Amino acid sequence: MQKREAITGYLFASPWLIGLFVFTLYPLLSSLVYSFTNYSMGKDFDFIGWTNFKIMFTSDHGFFQSIWNSVWYTLVSTPLNLICGFGVGLLMNSKVKGIKVFRCIYYLPCVISVVATTMVWSWMFQTKYGLLNQLLAYIGVQGPAWLTDPAWSKTALVIMGLWNCGGGMMMYLAGLKGISSTYYEAAEIDGANAWWKFWKITLPMISPLLFYNLLTGFIGGIQVFTNAFLLTGAGTDNSTNFYVYNMYTMAMNNRRMGYACAMGWILLIVTMSLSLLIWRKVGSRVYYES
Amino acid sequence: MRSRAKRKRVISKAFLYLILVLGAMIFLFPICWMLITALKTRAEVMTYPMQWLPEVLQWGNFARAITAFPILLYLRNTLFLVVFNLVGTVLSCTLVAYAFSRLRWPGRDVWFMVLLGTMMMPGVCTMIPSFIMYRNFGWIDTYLPLIVPSFTASAGNVFLIRQFFRTIPNELSESAKIDGASHLRIYSQIIMPLCSPVVVMVAVGTFMWTWNDFQGPLLYLNDNNLYTITYGLRTFQTQNSTDWSLLMAAALVISAPTIILFLSCQKYFIEGIVMSGLKG
Numbered sequence: 001m002q003k004r005e006a007i008t009g010y011l012f013a014s015p016w017l018i019g020l021f022v023f024t025l026y027p028l029l030s031s032l033v034y035s036f037t038n039y040s041m042g043k044d045f046d047f048i049g050w051t052n053f054k055i056m057f058t059s060d061h062g063f064f065q066s067i068w069n070s071v072w073y074t075l076v077s078t079p080l081n082l083i084c085g086f087g088v089g090l091l092m093n094s095k096v097k098g099i100k101v102f103r104c105i106y107y108l109p110c111v112i113s114v115v116a117t118t119m120v121w122s123w124m125f126q127t128k129y130g131l132l133n134q135l136l137a138y139i140g141v142q143g144p145a146w147l148t149d150p151a152w153s154k155t156a157l158v159i160m161g162l163w164n165c166g167g168g169m170m171m172y173l174a175g176l177k178g179i180s181s182t183y184y185e186a187a188e189i190d191g192a193n194a195w196w197k198f199w200k201i202t203l204p205m206i207s208p209l210l211f212y213n214l215l216t217g218f219i220g221g222i223q224v225f226t227n228a229f230l231l232t233g234a235g236t237d238n239s240t241n242f243y244v245y246n247m248y249t250m251a252m253n254n255r256r257m258g259y260a261c262a263m264g265w266i267l268l269i270v271t272m273s274l275s276l277l278i279w280r281k282v283g284s285r286v287y288y289e290s
Numbered sequence: 291m292r293s294r295a296k297r298k299r300v301i302s303k304a305f306l307y308l309i310l311v312l313g314a315m316i317f318l319f320p321i322c323w324m325l326i327t328a329l330k331t332r333a334e335v336m337t338y339p340m341q342w343l344p345e346v347l348q349w350g351n352f353a354r355a356i357t358a359f360p361i362l363l364y365l366r367n368t369l370f371l372v373v374f375n376l377v378g379t380v381l382s383c384t385l386v387a388y389a390f391s392r393l394r395w396p397g398r399d400v401w402f403m404v405l406l407g408t409m410m411m412p413g414v415c416t417m418i419p420s421f422i423m424y425r426n427f428g429w430i431d432t433y434l435p436l437i438v439p440s441f442t443a444s445a446g447n448v449f450l451i452r453q454f455f456r457t458i459p460n461e462l463s464e465s466a467k468i469d470g471a472s473h474l475r476i477y478s479q480i481i482m483p484l485c486s487p488v489v490v491m492v493a494v495g496t497f498m499w500t501w502n503d504f505q506g507p508l509l510y511l512n513d514n515n516l517y518t519i520t521y522g523l524r525t526f527q528t529q530n531s532t533d534w535s536l537l538m539a540a541a542l543v544i545s546a547p548t549i550i551l552f553l554s555c556q557k558y559f560i561e562g563i564v565m566s567g568l569k570g
Binding site for chain 1: 306313393432443469501
């Protein structure tokens with residue numbers, strides 16, 4: 001009887017198990033093998049030991065620049081997205097008439113395809129006729145060439161990303177709704193004001209969620225690719241040639257598959273170990289109710 | 291004393307509305323700007339200082355946009371992908387979620403940790419090796435790489451559905467089991483009919499994901515005749531890079547279905563996100 005249930009269990013889980021092995025583990029392991037070769041989609045390839053990694057860390061200038069670009073983007077966009085998403089989530093938790101309409105509006109940007117999103121933003125970022133610079137001109141500021149100036153192109157991507165912060169807002173809303181009102185009632189009896197309630201109840205109670213979003217935001221930021229691909233390409237002076245973008249062009253344009261696989265593995269190791277580090281350092285300070 | 295407290299409450303509420311409305315304007319503005327630009331003539335778009343509104347509404351831009359690229363072909367391709375992805379996702383994710391919530395099997399908890407772990411893995415790490423694998427399968431320029439993985443259950447959806455399954459009382463399936471019903475029967479006749487809200491949620495999400503997907507077609511489709519609507523829009527953009535009113539009209543047309551779907555299913559959609567958010 002127990003054995004039968006075990007077989008049934010594995011049968012029901014088999015779609016995911018097959019997917020895990022075929023579409024996740026096999027690519028990962030094969031890419032580990034490829035990263036020690038000069039594979040370039042042709043028939044033959046040779047094992048070249050650590051050469052790919054040696055080139056990467058010693059003579060590939062673009063490699064370090066792409067790391068810097070991705071690190072910059074991640075460090076700037078993750079906290080901003082976190083703060084905006086949380087702020088909007090707090091707003092959406094207020095009990096006023098018509099709040100459901102506002103929730104829809106704030107979430108709307110997230111349902112639009114990234115292709116359409118980048119189209120409207122590249123139009124608004126346009127140097128001369130674009131909306132942003134025309135508005136800046138009203139207050140006497142000469143706006144930058146958002147998409148082509150190396151000093152501003154990454155900022156433009158961050159701004160575009162912030163437009164989608166409604167995605168995080170919904171999660172916070174769920175978390176905020178989950179906080180028992182008894183805490184607030186007890187605090188009110190003790191004469192606590194709104195500020196005190198926020199710092200001493202809301203923030204600690206929501207901290208696991210903030211932490212979770214910090215982690216996923218970080219993992220997402222380091223993977224930035226599609227937005228840059230569509231909005232700026234590699235950018236002037238490679239200013240938006242992010243790590244994954246670099247990996248993509250290595251593989252698809254230069255056909256250096258082995259090299260790109262090696263880059264993928266570096267990314268995997270660095271992201272996983274940094275996530276673990278964040279988990280250890282920040283995760284221990286997070287308040288868990290149970 | 292009481293009137294002062296009341297006045298204070300009114301002021302704070304008015305302030306809240308002010309912030310809400312200002313925020314809504316910021317979030318809505320790019321979409322409005324799309325529409326305004328789409329209704330302008332080419333000359334009106336390129337003015338300095340800018341002209342806020344068009345003199346005559348150029349509805350013809352929409353007609354121009356949808357005839358400028360093979361929108362019906364792309365629509366058919368996209369719907370083909372959508373149908374298979376819907377079937378694959380709903381079927382595989384509910385089966386796997388059933389295994390993780392209502393069945394007891396050795397190793398279940400370990401595999402569940404692995405499932406959660408895959409959600410933390412950066413997906414782009416498998417981008418290039420997956421491409422190589424599909425190429426070795428001879429799947430490039432077919433829809434297989436965009437369909438087959440959906441039949442292998444994505445971790446996020448499994449998690450969401452599992453949360454929902456766990457709220458269904460065990461007594462229901464226990465009594466069916468005593469009557470000799472198999473698990474496949476319990477799954478299809480007791481559990482599935484009860485979980486239409488979560489299925490709708492996953493289905494809406496899958497539709498939007500498939501409709502909006504860019505990276506998949508970018509990697510696996512080279513043949514113009516296979517393009518999806520979103521990918522087709524991108525090629526349309528690269529061909530008409532300065533005709534902004536035409537581009538905005540096209541972008542609006544292809545965004546309209548997801549916007550309409552979202553607004554009509556927003557109850558399910560927001561609930562789904564709210565539920566999945568509880569995992570933190």
